[in-house]
Amino acid sequence: MIIKKVYVCELCESRFDWESDAHEHEVECLAYSKKGKPAIPVWRFSDAPPELRVLSRHGGDEAWLAVVPPYLKDEWIPWLDTGSFGRCNVSKHEREDGSTVYIGTHA
8 A cells, every 4th residue: 555645735725745845835825825824726626626626516617716715705806706717607615614615617
């Protein structure tokens, strides 16, 4: 049996196979976040963490996934509300940690 260690960014939960890659990413992630708080990570749906992808009920037409951290929960985020990323529909999923997952679909 082979056990593979995975490193996870503490800011946006991105996953990496190598500790050095994870550390380099966290430095960049922190630099681009607001006042040292987590930014809004956005993935192509197929690249998003599996535990977030399972929230989708769209049946295979997903295009992207974003996680809005708790401190931005009540803020209006224009690109989630407009035609950004060529999406037609966006679903919203509240998480126990206070963050909100948005899944955008195409077609």
